[in-house]
Amino acid sequence: MCAMREERGCLWAIHCRAQRxxxxxxxxxxSDVHTCGTDVRTSKNPRVSSDLVSSTISEIVRDKPLTRPCEVVTILKRDYGLDVSYHVVWLGVEKVKAGIHGDHSLSFDQLRWYSDAVMRYNPGSYVNIDYDASSQQFCxxxxxxxxxxxxxxxxxxxxFLDGTFLKGKYKGQLLAATAKDGNNGLFPVAFAIVDSETTANWSWFLHELGKVVDGKRHITFISDRNLGLLEAMPKVFPSAHHGYCLQHLKSNLRDWMKGIDNGFRDHLVRSLGDCAYEPTVVGFHEKLAKLKEEGKQRAHxxxxxxxxxHWANSYFRGMRYGEMTSNAAESFNNWIKEARNLPITQMVDKIRTQLMRQMSARRDQANKWNEIICPTFETRLMDSxxxxKSWQVSKANEDVFEVHSIPSVTVDVARxxxxCFKWQINGFPCDHAVIAIQKSRYNLxxxxxxxxHVETYRAAYSGAIFPISSVEKPPFDPTDFTIYPPTVKRPPGRPKKNRIPSRGEKLKQIRxxxxxKLGSHNRKSCTEPI
Known part of the structure; x- marks a missing residue:
């Protein structure tokens, strides 16, 4: 019955009985009618505790681990008309996250079940788990x-190879190998969760990667100069070509030249880029000698x-299609930003879901294209x-042409x-080649x-990643063999959530x-409360 029954004569009451x-x-x-007036809801309700908040927003936080307390305050006000203090909301959000991160300790049956489920629902997949049986810790x-x-x-x-830090309760690193499709979109190939970026972990990752990529293809790798990766690459892929990220080299040179005039330092960094892009050996050594002369002993x-x-076009013997930086790997790390907050199996499944949606969306998009060349490169051809089109072209024979630009160049369409070497370096017709092909018997x-080609792009997304049903997932059993998180030292200070840009790196902001608002997100990825 109502607590105000005697004081105000309220008739609200409920009578229940339990059946054994x-x-x-x-x-x-x-009797559901209050006559005492206490059924009138107020915006400031002292009974809204952190437990009630956590139970109310648990699904929201689990779906979006980066949900901020201020967003929850807005949700409670909008959906329930409640004014809840930031402190109470923060406690509620932390309780939900604590429940999520409690899943970091897994029974071996759960981890083995998920690995088997990946290969059962997606036949042909490759999964490998490495753990320390003596310490029962995940590796x-x-x-x-x-x-x-x-x-x-x-x-x-x-x-493109790179590693990024995990942002959950238990730290670690995610190593990834990312390719690019025919429209310059990201195409993730493989990834791994490890405790840190060491030579042993990079060697293990590359060894596992060698099992899933076609060994008959001459693959070119692009990455930064991580010491573990530099030691592991020639051992695991001795015949592969390894290109260094030019953006990282520029940042390294900028730091190396610290203390000199900023304008002159920027000039040296630009000169490094000129050396990297120079197509001829003679031109490369001329520009490098000038850079060393200006930079003096430090540059030497x-x-x-x-x-x-590993970094200069004139000496690089692999085929990197004009890709001079590892920005694709950085983009992949940002693409999985939310997943990096989750425990291991949830993280992998979150990435799987993102891949599944991306493949489906791009497959549907490609089916609407009527061109022969993918739109990004079709636009590049039109710009070329x-x-x-104002250049004059002279014909030597059916295959060889001279393009009278400044300077004049020779184009061999058959070969x-x-x-100018850009066609050979980029693997795509340069401006000279485009106008020469237009004057030849060849089809552009x-x-x-x-x-x-669009046909190849469609082939890249003709496959599908299928959902993994968790109905059969075994419950956590404390008596089963348990795999615990790796032992990692928590860094001092407040945990970083966003990637720290390299010095000198220009971040493009969009509205x-x-x-x-100006930032690095768009309408699709916006999480700002409205």
């Missing part, structure tokens, strides 16, 4: 889905152990034609070469590598069409 047969409560009598977890393994052959033989020391075979689309 099934332990159900049965309502016998219920490494490698995942590559079947659709990524088989369809990588429809992408350029180019892989910086380039002493920096082999040009507009930039070169797909240009004396036939002179573009098949990786950039979101939903919240109308």
């Amino acid at each position: 047969a099934n332990d159900f409560f049965y309502i016998k009598r219920f 490494r977890f490698f995942v590559s889905f079947a659709a990524c393994i088989s369809r990588f052959n429809a992408c350029r033989p180019l892989l 020391i910086f380039f002493k152990d920096l082999a040009p075979e 034609f507009n930039d070169s 797909r070469t240009c004396s 689309n036939d002179c573009v590598e098949h990786y950039f 979101c069409g939903r919240c109308d």
Whole structure:
């Protein structure tokens, strides 16, 4: 009955009785009208505790681990008309996250079940779990889905390698190998969760990666100069070509030249880029000698152990299709930003869901294209034609042409070469080649590598990643063999959530069409409360 029955004569009451047969409560009598006025809801309710908040927003936080307390305050006000203090909401959010992160300790049956489920629902996938049986601690977890393994052959033989930190309660690193499709979109091939970026972990990751990529393809890798990766690469992929990220080299040179005038330091950094892009050996050495002369002893020391075979176009013998940086790997790390907050199996499944949606969306999109070349590179061809249409072209024979630009160059359409070397370096027709092909007997689309064709793009996304039903997932059993998180030292200070840009790196800001704020998100990825 109502607590105000005697004072105000309120008739609200409910009478229930429990049945011992099934332990159900049965309502016998219920009068749901308050006559004392206490049923009027107020915005500031002292009974709204952190427990009530956590139970109310648990699904929201589990779906979006980066949900902030201020967003929850807005949700409670909008949906329930309640003014809850930030402190109470923060406690409620932390309780939900504590429940999520409690899943970091897994029974071996659960971890083995998920690994088997990946291969059962997606036949042809490859999963490998490595743990320390003596200490019962997790070590490494490698995942590559079947659709990524088989369809990588429809992408350029180019892989971007990078590692990023995990942001959950238990720290670690996520190593990833990412490719690019025919429209320059990200195509994740494989990833792994490890405790840290060490030589042993990179060697293990590359060894596992070698099991899922086609060994007959001459793959080029692009990454930063991580010490563990530098030691592991020649051992696991001795015949592969390894290109260093130019953006990281510029940041390294900028730090190396610390203390000198900023304007002159920027000039040296730009000169490094000129050296990297120079296509001829003679031109490269001229520009490098000038850079060393200007940078003096510091520059000589910086380039002493920096082999040009790994960063200069004139010496690089692999095929990297004009890709000079590892930005694709950085983009993948940002793409899985929310997943990096989750426990291991939930993290892997979150990434699987993102891949599944991306493949489906791009498959539907490609089916609407009517062109022969993918839109990004079709636009590049049109720009090249507009930039070169004023040039005169002289014909030597059916295959060789001279383009009278400044300077004049020779284009051999049959051999797909240009004396400016851009066609050979980028694997895509340069401005000179485009205008020469227009004057020849060749079809321009036939002179573009098949990786950039819509047909190949559709082949890259013709596979599918299928859902994994968790209905059969075994419950956590404390008596089963338990795999605990790795022992990692928590760094001092407040945990970082966002990637720290390299010095000198320019971050492009865009205006979101939903919240109308400048930042690095758009309408689709916007999480700002409205």
